[in-house]
Structures are given as structure tokens and as C-alpha cells.
Amino acid sequence: MSDATADDFGALVLEIVDAIPPGQVLSYGDVAALLGSRAARAVGTVMARSGGGHPWWRVVRSGGHLPRGLEADARPHYDAEHTPLLSSSPGLGYRVDYAVAMWKPENL
DNA sequence: GTACTGACTTTTG
């Protein structure tokens, strides 16, 4: 039978997402790259199915833009975690400052 | 086993 260590792609994704410290973020492609894969889409799919329990808002699209429709839900979280944001307009159309918020794994 | 879908990425217009 399988050991307690997660070998599945989805479980590994959740492990990385859960390892992202507050105030920092990673892109879907980066999470997939840490797993040695390019399945950015699979990363997002796993998060959607995971629902709550994991800081999904710390995972953004390329450039720091948020997923579709997640801006309103993620914004209060960024505000609580002091994540660096770039606002084009106050209250509308914001994005994460990926150049500053990008998390760098320590065991790289 | 194949086919379709998807919280993506990148390039081109």
C-alpha cells in the first residue's frame, strides 16, 4: 500500500503551495517547474478541487495577474498578508508585484 | 485504451 508521503502530482502541488510563506507568491508554471513538469493547468485544477485548506491565493498567473474571477476573493488575503500589490486603479484592476513577491525555494 | 476539459504559458497580430 502507498506510504503516507504524497507521490501524486496534486498532493505535491498542495505541499508546495502550503510551503509558500506569507507576503510571497508563485506562478502556476513555477509550481509545476518545481515538480519538474510544465503542467501549470494541472496545478490550477488541483487547487480548484482542493477548495479551502490551502493558500491558493499565493499562487498567481504569469506576471502576477490573478486567475479568472479570483481577484475579489484573493484581495483581502493579500491585504492581510501584506503582499506587495500594483494597483492600476484604486479598487479595480490590481495585480501582485511578482518581481518582489516571487518566492524563492531555499532548497533550490 | 481514447477523448475532453481545465484556477496555464507564450507568441503573434
Next chain:
DNA sequence: CCAAAAGCCAGTA
């Protein structure tokens, strides 16, 4: 700046 198309991988039917 925005819009559209192709490419990519993993999960699910």
C-alpha cells in the same frame, strides 16, 4: 494596451 491561437500536461469520463 487588448485579442486570438497554439502548445503544454494532468485529471476525469
